[in-house]
Amino acid sequence: MRSDNLLRRERLLHPLTAVSLALVILAAFVPIFGDRLMMNIAIMAMIYIILGHSWNLLTGLAGMFSITHALFFGLGVYGMSISVAKFHLPIIAGLLVGLLINIVMSAIVGMIGSKLSGLYFVMAQVGLSQTIYTLSIQLFPLTGGVTGLSMPREYLMDKSTLYWIALILAILTTLAFAFIRKSRMGTMFVALKENPDLSLSLGSNVGKWRIMATVMSASMASLAGSFYALFMMSNNPEVFSMVISLKIIIVVIVGGIGSVWGPIVGSSLVVMDELIRGIMPTTMAPFSVIIYALVLIIMAIRHPEGLISIGRSIGLKLEGKSMKKVSISK
Amino acid sequence: MFFEMSNVTKSFGGLVANKDISVEIAEGEIVGLIGPNGAGKSTMFKTVTGFHIPDSGSISFGGKDITKYEPNKICQVGISCTFQKSQLFSALTLEESVLVGAYCRHKRKSQALPLAHRMIEFVGLGGKEEVKISKLNMFERKKAELAAALATEPKLLLLDELFAGLVPTEVELMLELVKKINEEFGTALFIVEHVLRVIMGICTKVYVLEYGQLIAVGTPEEVTSSEVVIKAYLGDDDFYAATDIKS
Ligand SMILES: Nc1ncnc2c1ncn2[C@@H]1O[C@H](COP(=O)(O)OP(=O)(O)O)[C@@H](O)[C@H]1O
Ligand SMILES: [Mg+2]
Numbered sequence: 001m002r003s004d005n006l007l008r009r010e011r012l013l014h015p016l017t018a019v020s021l022a023l024v025i026l027a028a029f030v031p032i033f034g035d036r037l038m039m040n041i042a043i044m045a046m047i048y049i050i051l052g053h054s055w056n057l058l059t060g061l062a063g064m065f066s067i068t069h070a071l072f073f074g075l076g077v078y079g080m081s082i083s084v085a086k087f088h089l090p091i092i093a094g095l096l097v098g099l100l101i102n103i104v105m106s107a108i109v110g111m112i113g114s115k116l117s118g119l120y121f122v123m124a125q126v127g128l129s130q131t132i133y134t135l136s137i138q139l140f141p142l143t144g145g146v147t148g149l150s151m152p153r154e155y156l157m158d159k160s161t162l163y164w165i166a167l168i169l170a171i172l173t174t175l176a177f178a179f180i181r182k183s184r185m186g187t188m189f190v191a192l193k194e195n196p197d198l199s200l201s202l203g204s205n206v207g208k209w210r211i212m213a214t215v216m217s218a219s220m221a222s223l224a225g226s227f228y229a230l231f232m233m234s235n236n237p238e239v240f241s242m243v244i245s246l247k248i249i250i251v252v253i254v255g256g257i258g259s260v261w262g263p264i265v266g267s268s269l270v271v272m273d274e275l276i277r278g279i280m281p282t283t284m285a286p287f288s289v290i291i292y293a294l295v296l297i298i299m300a301i302r303h304p305e306g307l308i309s310i311g312r313s314i315g316l317k318l319e320g321k322s323m324k325k326v327s328i329s330k
Numbered sequence: 331m332f333f334e335m336s337n338v339t340k341s342f343g344g345l346v347a348n349k350d351i352s353v354e355i356a357e358g359e360i361v362g363l364i365g366p367n368g369a370g371k372s373t374m375f376k377t378v379t380g381f382h383i384p385d386s387g388s389i390s391f392g393g394k395d396i397t398k399y400e401p402n403k404i405c406q407v408g409i410s411c412t413f414q415k416s417q418l419f420s421a422l423t424l425e426e427s428v429l430v431g432a433y434c435r436h437k438r439k440s441q442a443l444p445l446a447h448r449m450i451e452f453v454g455l456g457g458k459e460e461v462k463i464s465k466l467n468m469f470e471r472k473k474a475e476l477a478a479a480l481a482t483e484p485k486l487l488l489l490d491e492l493f494a495g496l497v498p499t500e501v502e503l504m505l506e507l508v509k510k511i512n513e514e515f516g517t518a519l520f521i522v523e524h525v526l527r528v529i530m531g532i533c534t535k536v537y538v539l540e541y542g543q544l545i546a547v548g549t550p551e552e553v554t555s556s557e558v559v560i561k562a563y564l565g566d567d568d569f570y571a572a573t574d575i576k577s
Binding site (some may be wrong): 187202205 | 403404410411413417419421425427434437438442479534
């Protein structure tokens with residue numbers, strides 16, 4: 001029994017060590033060889049990795065379709081920027097304010113999600129998210145309206161510092177996702193997605209777990225948002241936009257939904273998108289969303305399980321496969 | 331009384347699926363519930379397990395009125411069930427599936443895991459812990475569902491057509507397993523079954539349901555020789571097969 005547990009722990013760590021290593025290697029390269037543009041791109045990729053894990057937790061594990069995920073991200077942005085620009089609070093306070101607002105908001109979304117399903121849940125989210133978007137424009141004295149707020153210069157950090165913070169956050173959320181997946185919470189999430197009635201009859205408080213999934217997911221997105229505020233040194237209502245929500249969804253679906261690898265693999269899309277934006281005339285930039293839409297459609301038709309499934313089929317030893325091998329040789 | 335349904339009625343729109351049902355089960359007892367398809371057996375189980383709230387009547391367990399409890403609360407007080415049409419959790423492994431049940435008793439994984447492993451061993455699926463549910467065959471899946479239900483440490487276990495779709499040799503093995511549950515854990519069992527041999531083999535008391543109403547109750551022998559029951563089952567091959575085996 002004990003060696004059994006050890007084996008399992010090793011297996012849990014193995015892909016994670018690989019991820020951390022890969023990220024650290026990447027990290028070592030970018031600040032040395034990379035220019036500011038490259039670091040910006042890498043930071044955006046990290047932000048989408050964090051957002052991807054966040055969405056993957058709620059939708060990939062707990063099966064609650066989060067369509068306006070940028071809502072949580074945006075609240076994180078505004079929590080930070082308002083605290084800092086309006087009230088001159090320290091960064092850590094901005095982070096906590098964002099988290100707090102997000103916990104309240106996600107508890108509401110989670111409660112709705114534990115009562116309504118499918119289309120009704122989606123509609124409720126769109127309603128909430130539009131309300132917040134409108135408020136962010138209308139509450140001008142607090143939010144800075146359409147143009148947003150600029151954060152004071154003393155909060156400015158240099159690119160490589162921001163880069164390292166993004167990297168650490170991406171690694172931490174990756175580890176958090178993997179840990180949650182194997183913990184009681186993760187098992188309960190997947191169980192309620194797969195079969196809510198059976199979960200209930202086995203004593204799982206399905207409603208509570210749905211709220212928990214939303215709160216955990218929103219907290220992760222909040223982290224990404226608060227960091228984004230520090231990265232951009234400002235806010236604007238576009239952080240709540242559907243384009244961001246869509247990108248988050250596509251990153252995970254293209255990478256592989258439900259898997260810890262999904263957002264990491266899928267974030268390559270963000271890199272591609274940013275590179276293309278770099279060479280495209282600025283007036284064309286908004287059209288880059290078309291690329292996401294096209295990629296999504298192609299993936300849905302050719303590889304519904306995500307890029308990971310391609311990796312598996314050409315023999316890459318990712319999570320699922322290596323696990324199976326170990327259990328057979330046992 | 332350990333478990334008691336008193337005058338429970340449940341209707342869906344105009345259809346009365348359960349009418350004025352009263353059932354008593356003693357601690358550790360094995361009780362059967364038979365009746366033609368559509369008689370309302372599954373509805374009765376779903377009412378007990380909190381998925382339906384009865385229109386009238388009450389259900390008590392261990393001295394507590396559990397009529398309006400939510401399904402997860404019912405499980406926590408010690409009633410568990412296996413569903414007639416269950417898909418289990420196809421994306422989870424066997425171990426994780428059984429863990430869902432074990433987490434009903436232990437919040438910490440380090441405590442839930444040994445319980446889950448014990449139940450997996452108990453139903454004879456030891457060694458398959460890491461296998462995905464979707465990779466198990468029908469018989470294994472039924473045993474897996476049983477293991478998950480057992481991991482909630484029930485004092486009363488409801489089995490809704492657990493034996494349906496099993497070949498005769500599997501029925502025998504499952505029967506042994508069900509007996510062992512009762513013997514080792516002292517769990518009371520309430521069994522809905524079409525395979526009457528199962529009912530004959532292990533139940534001490536059998537209720538017969540027809541068109542939502544209880545039409546007979548007694549020992550298996552009494553019930554199968556009762557006029558009303560024979561009439562209710564007229565033309566039912568399962569029934570004749572079972573009585574033939576008995577005689
Ligand atoms: N959720 C429901 N809504 C409406 N009618 C139902 C529902 N569940 C069961 N019924 C009806 O109640 C009757 C009893 O069904 P059921 O309890 O499944 O019977 P059994 O398990 O004895 O075969 C059937 O006529 C069935 O169609
Ligand atoms: Mg039935």
